[in-house]
Amino acid sequence: MTLRGAVALIGIGEVKPERRMDGRTALGLAAQAARECIADSGLRKDEVDGLITEIPTGNPTVLADYLGIRPVYSTGVQMMGASGATSIATAAAAIHAGLASNVLCVVGGPAPGGEHGGGPGAPDYRRQQFDAPYGPVVAANGGYALIAQRYKYEFGTTDEQRAAVAVQQRFNALANPAAVFYGQPITKDDVLNSRVVADPLRLLECVMPVGGAAAVIVSAADRARYSPHPPVYLLGAGMCVDHDAIPYAPTMTTSPVAVSARRAFAMAELGPRDMDMLSIYDCYTITVIICLEDAGFAPKGEGGAFIESTDVTYRGTLPLNTHGGQLSFGQPGLAGGMSHVVESVRQMMGRGGERQVRDLDYCFVNG
Amino acid sequence: MTTQSYGLPVPEPNALTQPFWDAARRHELVVQRCRPGSHLFFYPREYCPVCLSGELEWVAVSGRGRLYSHTVVNQPGDPRFQSRIPYVYAVVQLDEGPRMVSNLVDCAPEDARVDMCVAVTFDDVTPQISLPKFRPA
Ligand SMILES: [Zn+2]
Numbered sequence: 001m002t003l004r005g006a007v008a009l010i011g012i013g014e015v016k017p018e019r020r021m022d023g024r025t026a027l028g029l030a031a032q033a034a035r036e037c038i039a040d041s042g043l044r045k046d047e048v049d050g051l052i053t054e055i056p057t058g059n060p061t062v063l064a065d066y067l068g069i070r071p072v073y074s075t076g077v078q079m080m081g082a083s084g085a086t087s088i089a090t091a092a093a094a095i096h097a098g099l100a101s102n103v104l105c106v107v108g109g110p111a112p113g114g115e116h117g118g119g120p121g122a123p124d125y126r127r128q129q130f131d132a133p134y135g136p137v138v139a140a141n142g143g144y145a146l147i148a149q150r151y152k153y154e155f156g157t158t159d160e161q162r163a164a165v166a167v168q169q170r171f172n173a174l175a176n177p178a179a180v181f182y183g184q185p186i187t188k189d190d191v192l193n194s195r196v197v198a199d200p201l202r203l204l205e206c207v208m209p210v211g212g213a214a215a216v217i218v219s220a221a222d223r224a225r226y227s228p229h230p231p232v233y234l235l236g237a238g239m240c241v242d243h244d245a246i247p248y249a250p251t252m253t254t255s256p257v258a259v260s261a262r263r264a265f266a267m268a269e270l271g272p273r274d275m276d277m278l279s280i281y282d283c284y285t286i287t288v289i290i291c292l293e294d295a296g297f298a299p300k301g302e303g304g305a306f307i308e309s310t311d312v313t314y315r316g317t318l319p320l321n322t323h324g325g326q327l328s329f330g331q332p333g334l335a336g337g338m339s340h341v342v343e344s345v346r347q348m349m350g351r352g353g354e355r356q357v358r359d360l361d362y363c364f365v366n367g
Numbered sequence: 368m369t370t371q372s373y374g375l376p377v378p379e380p381n382a383l384t385q386p387f388w389d390a391a392r393r394h395e396l397v398v399q400r401c402r403p404g405s406h407l408f409f410y411p412r413e414y415c416p417v418c419l420s421g422e423l424e425w426v427a428v429s430g431r432g433r434l435y436s437h438t439v440v441n442q443p444g445d446p447r448f449q450s451r452i453p454y455v456y457a458v459v460q461l462d463e464g465p466r467m468v469s470n471l472v473d474c475a476p477e478d479a480r481v482d483m484c485v486a487v488t489f490d491d492v493t494p495q496i497s498l499p500k501f502r503p504a
Contacts, residue, residue: 023382028413035419045419068416115381126410129378129388133498134456134470135448137440145438146458153436153481199439247458247468248410252436 006096009088011041022113025125026056030108031066043102045069050103051241052076052090054083056110057124063106065244070256072263073100074241083107098267099237126245137198140283141206143246145198148286150252152200154301159200161304162285163191166204166327169282171313173324175355180210180330205285205327212332214342232348235270235362238263254294255287257366261295270362272296277347277357278318279340279365282325291366314355322347322355337367373492375447384411386425391497394489397425398465409465430487431504432461439476455479459501473502 013036015029030053038045050073053060060074073094079086084107091103115125136142151157170186173179186204194203224231240256240263243249265271272295280295282288289303297318298306312320323329323343326336344363346352380388390397400407401415402422414421437457443449455471457479471479472488486504489497 025381025383025413028383031412031414031419032421035414035421038419066412066416067414067419125381125384128376129380129384130410131468132376132445133378133492134468135375135440135443135445135451135454136456136468137438138442138444141442142438142440142444142456146436149438149481150436196439197442199441247466 003089003092003096007092011037011039011043013037013040018112020113021111024111024114026108026111026115027062027066027124029111030055030057030063030106033108034063034067034104034106037104037106041102048102048104050074050091050094050100052087052094052103052105053108054078054087055106055108057108059244061241061244062124063108064241065248069104070240070242070259071100071104072238072240072259073103074239097237099239131245131247139209141198141201144206144284144286145201146246147252147290148200148284151286151290154253155304157289157301157304159192159202160188161308162205162289163188163202164304164308165282165285165288166191168307168312168316169321169325170328172319172322172355173328175314175353176323176329179324179328180208181324181328201284201286207283207326207331207336210330210332212330212335212339214332214335214338216338216341216345229349229351232345236264236266236268238265238267253290254300255290256294257291258294261364261366264364265296272364275362275364276319276360277322277344277363278312278320279322279344279363280320280325281337281340281367282321282327283331283336285327288320288325295364295366314352314357319357322352322357340365340367375451375492376445377493377496378498383413387411388496390425390427391489391499392495394497395427396430396487396499397427398461398463399423400426407463407465409461409467428461428463428465430461430499432459432485432501434458434471434479434481434483434485434501435460435466436481437471437479439479457485457501459485467499469498470500471502472500478503 013033015033051060051071054077060076077083077086087105173181191204238260240259242256280288280291292298293300293303314322344365398409401420403420404418406415406417435458437455439453440456441452453476455476457469457471460466484504485501487499488502491497
């Protein structure tokens with residue numbers, strides 16, 4: 001299977017180069033090229049469903065947010081001078097694989113004399129002017145506190161329900177000697193009595209930053225059967241970006257998982273009921289509740305009650321984050337999200353040891 | 368800038384955002400609107416996030432809205448805010464639609480409630496900069 005004939009390039013956009021661009025922002029230049037390109041292609045903006053970027057201001061989420069688009073496939077490429085070509089090839093693969101239909105590729109440059117004129121790494125004006133003066137909470141705690149607060153208001157979810165996430169995942173970590181909180185059981189009261197970090201979130205509802213790393217090897221299916229462990233086949237995948245900064249998210253209580261999970265299930269021709277085990281991203285307790293709902297494992301607003309009434313430990317009816325989740329395993333930076341993938345593969349291969357989930361055929365992972 | 372006496376981060380306007388801060392200095396809250404579609408939006412951009420038009424203008428809004436969500440800050444990311452804790456970091460949804468990050472003031476932190484009505488008030492933090500903040504209305 002090759003990409004030959006699978007895609008076509010249908011539009012271009014380019015900002016006229018200038019030696020000085022006083023008053024412009026690098027992000028604005030990238031948006032300008034994107035806008036021209038969309039117009040040139042004849043597509044409506046909402047038909048653009050993929051985004052690949054290499055921009056001085058960071059992740060593709062920044063440009064998606066700025067343009068007001070909601071790509072179901074997006075990625076950054078960081079390939080220096082080869083970023084343009086790489087983005088085209090990546091787009092082709094994504095389209096051929098069914099991940100998106102119209103992928104916008106944007107490589108941005110600096111705005112000399114304007115913002116980010118000196119290249120990457122400068123603080124962006126949105127943060128500097130419209131967030132920092134108001135004293136945001138340390139790390140990501142503030143954003144997720146906003147989500148938890150809004151969620152409580154809309155759905156009446158209790159602090160006890162969020163605590164149940166932390167308690168059940170800690171139970172799993174007690175069977176994982178690699179977890180930072182191995183050997184330290186907690187109760188619901190421990191969670192509720194822990195220090196408020198960012199109202200309403202308490203300390204035991206937030207990940208512990210740690211060092212670490214994680215990796216997975218993906219091989220062609222026809223080669224995988226020669227590998228020493230049982231191969232774990234990818235049956236479906238989906239993505240979605242719908243905001244960069246939480247304050248400006250379309251809604252704080254429905255995540256882009258609502259879209260990405262639906263797409264993954266459709267590709268796999270499976271549904272939530274077919275899953276034997278879940279690995280749900282858990283930077284905070286509230287994240288698990290919202291993602292469970294958005295992926296279709298509980299109705300909207302009932303994720304908290306679902307967690308309270310369901311045994312989601314590795315011995316339970318729907319095992320969730322059997323390594324303890326990042327809440328109990330630890331969050332080794334960006335490798336924290338990968339820990340969910342590694343644990344899922346480990347379990348699917350039957351190498352879960354004491355915490356091995358039985359009768360495991362299908363597993364759901366989100367990041 | 369008299370940042371020394373104020374002691375907290377002060378916005379540094381750029382060409383894009385200068386009209387916002389000029390208006391704030393006059394104690395007027397403005398957001399951007401595109402001419403073709405009359406779409407209102409915030410934070411400031413060079414293109415409308417709804418229709419991608421670059422024909423934009425600044426328009427005054429009522430300054431009234433509701434508290435979309437908030438958190439009481441006891442552990443600020445920037446240590447300079449330590450002297451101000453506890454305070455309310457807030458997301459306000461203006462009656463006209465756009466959301467903005469701000470602080471809820473003139474209100475005990477424990478009295479903050481999601482969806483409460485709020486109105487803008489301006490904090491003159493330096494001779495050049497007035498920060499829009501919100502109080503119960
Ligand atoms: Zn517009």
